[in-house]
Amino acid sequence: MSVDALSEKAEFQRRARFIWLRGLAEKTGVFLGAIALWEILARTVIDPFWMSMPSLVAERLWKLAVSGDLLYHTQATVLQAMLGLVSGLLVGVAAGVVLTRYSRAAEAMNPIIMGLYSLPRIALAPLFIIWFGIGLLSKVMMVFSFVVFIFLLNTMQGLRAVDQDLVDLMRSMRAKPGFIAWRVQFPSILPWLVNAARISVGLALIGSVLGELLGANRGLGWYVEYSGGRLDTTGVFAGLVALMVVAIALNTVVDLVERWLVPTRP
Amino acid sequence: MIDGARPDAGDLTLSAARPKAAHPRVRLEGVGKDFVDKKGATLTVLESIDLTVEEGEFVAIVGPSGCGKSTLLRHISGLMPPTRGSVFVDGALVTEPPPDVGFMFQRDTLLPWASVYDNIRVGLQLNGTPQDAFEPRIGQLLDLLGLKAFRDFLPSSLSGGMRQRVALGRLLAYAPALYLMDEPFGALDAMTKMAMGRELLRIWSLEHKSVIFVTHDIEEAVGLSDRVIVMSAHPGRIKSDYRIDLPRPRDFREVRLLPRFRDLCETIWRDIGLE
Ligand SMILES: Nc1ncnc2c1ncn2[C@@H]1O[C@H](COP(=O)(O)OP(=O)(O)OP(=O)(O)O)[C@@H](O)[C@H]1O
Ligand SMILES: [Mg+2]
Numbered sequence: 001m002s003v004d005a006l007s008e009k010a011e012f013q014r015r016a017r018f019i020w021l022r023g024l025a026e027k028t029g030v031f032l033g034a035i036a037l038w039e040i041l042a043r044t045v046i047d048p049f050w051m052s053m054p055s056l057v058a059e060r061l062w063k064l065a066v067s068g069d070l071l072y073h074t075q076a077t078v079l080q081a082m083l084g085l086v087s088g089l090l091v092g093v094a095a096g097v098v099l100t101r102y103s104r105a106a107e108a109m110n111p112i113i114m115g116l117y118s119l120p121r122i123a124l125a126p127l128f129i130i131w132f133g134i135g136l137l138s139k140v141m142m143v144f145s146f147v148v149f150i151f152l153l154n155t156m157q158g159l160r161a162v163d164q165d166l167v168d169l170m171r172s173m174r175a176k177p178g179f180i181a182w183r184v185q186f187p188s189i190l191p192w193l194v195n196a197a198r199i200s201v202g203l204a205l206i207g208s209v210l211g212e213l214l215g216a217n218r219g220l221g222w223y224v225e226y227s228g229g230r231l232d233t234t235g236v237f238a239g240l241v242a243l244m245v246v247a248i249a250l251n252t253v254v255d256l257v258e259r260w261l262v263p264t265r266p
Numbered sequence: 267m268i269d270g271a272r273p274d275a276g277d278l279t280l281s282a283a284r285p286k287a288a289h290p291r292v293r294l295e296g297v298g299k300d301f302v303d304k305k306g307a308t309l310t311v312l313e314s315i316d317l318t319v320e321e322g323e324f325v326a327i328v329g330p331s332g333c334g335k336s337t338l339l340r341h342i343s344g345l346m347p348p349t350r351g352s353v354f355v356d357g358a359l360v361t362e363p364p365p366d367v368g369f370m371f372q373r374d375t376l377l378p379w380a381s382v383y384d385n386i387r388v389g390l391q392l393n394g395t396p397q398d399a400f401e402p403r404i405g406q407l408l409d410l411l412g413l414k415a416f417r418d419f420l421p422s423s424l425s426g427g428m429r430q431r432v433a434l435g436r437l438l439a440y441a442p443a444l445y446l447m448d449e450p451f452g453a454l455d456a457m458t459k460m461a462m463g464r465e466l467l468r469i470w471s472l473e474h475k476s477v478i479f480v481t482h483d484i485e486e487a488v489g490l491s492d493r494v495i496v497m498s499a500h501p502g503r504i505k506s507d508y509r510i511d512l513p514r515p516r517d518f519r520e521v522r523l524l525p526r527f528r529d530l531c532e533t534i535w536r537d538i539g540l541e
Contacts, residue, residue, distance in 0.1 A: 165375045172343045172369040173392040173440055183388070187379045262379075 052234040060238040076219040081204040084143020092151025100159040117149040125214050139211030146207040147200040158192030194258045201250045289357030291476040292319040296351035313501035322474040326487035329497030335480045339446045343369045368442030370450050374429040376421040383417045389439030407435045426453040445477040463518040488530045
């Protein structure tokens, strides 16, 4: 590489870093501005009873963190979400593979699948409580019911979108079905699965919190509900902030997984 | 095996000198293909194709677009059964992809998520090459194809011609006994085409595999092959079968200077022009 190219590359990297830093500064600025606005409004025009105030919420979060309650509730919500997510992924992908293999069965089951998929999941809550009780299982199943179809449908669409010429090319060299599955089909559907995971992370939190609202004694959703019942808006907001942080953290995990698994994406 | 010339590499009449195999490499008997569209209408793409390709023979197929050349290769490769007639490879009826047949599609079919290196490696993995031979063999192929600097590139960051060379590399790595090549040089510029054509002739003269080579370029067809099959369309049939009696070994470029080369090209051009 010539000196010119080197310095050009350094210049390019410097510029990229500058743009990144500027973006970060802008995001932080907007965020802090919003918090400040909230605090000012709460201290001047709006009674903190209705929407609490950032300083109170921060104080509450600190107390919850110190007492260990924050971890206790967060753990429950995240655990339910993760168990549901993983079981939904396993079952959804497996069912997607099987239904793609047996396309007539898939055709026949399509109305049922679409029907279940469009059903408002909250309407299933009473059944889930009868079937699975009010313990961990009913929450996990609630999450599962939200995410399984996302994985199922994405797997089926991803498999349909596999480049048939790539499969044929491998077949022409007498590749075994396992080789084709591993070298062609699996990498083809990876972006679809990551996409499904991205959608599912949000849904899993919804399912997990929904499960807690229906009957629980721990979890961030439960804490929000409990605080709301006592007209403790600071508690409600503390719970919401914690949920938001969890959501952001989970999304970041998906981002990292994506960057690791699907490096070709621009 | 690209290097390591065999003693008979310079023989002018290789195919004649070799003992005749028990079976021709490929035999098509009365092959026909109909496609049925969604409305139930039948489109006859191929009709009564009879063709024999001997071991070590280099056969080019030319014909108008849509006459069924790619479909014919699919039948031979066992990827798609014909509607009528039978296909034999090495004497065995083709019902599934036969062993030792390598197919280079008209479209470069590279794994988009795999590097140049990994794409070529597929050919070695599928022909049972031991793992420790991968690195040197792929290095050799990358050299040959002028892709050394691109071994870690993904197909999306290569030009069309480079992608075609990678596909050719994978085919050479697979090292089949029968090469099915569907317009393998279609995306190459004149210079690279010349270099690749030379290289293909060199490899073929060393290893003496059978080649069925589909092209739109009549000069290319005459320059490379022992026979040029001309097809006509609607339905696709074999119209003529020209024996190319140019001397071997040939230089893909210099052979064009021979008057006989001009004659053959002219004859075939006129044949196609009569359509
Ligand atoms: N899977 C398919 N289903 C329906 N019709 C097909 C299919 N494959 C090919 N055909 C039709 O068969 C005919 C021949 O196609 P084919 O690809 O074999 O032509 P070709 O000679 O290779 O043409 P070209 O030189 O343009 O590559 C075309 O009319 C095409 O529309
Ligand atoms: Mg074609």
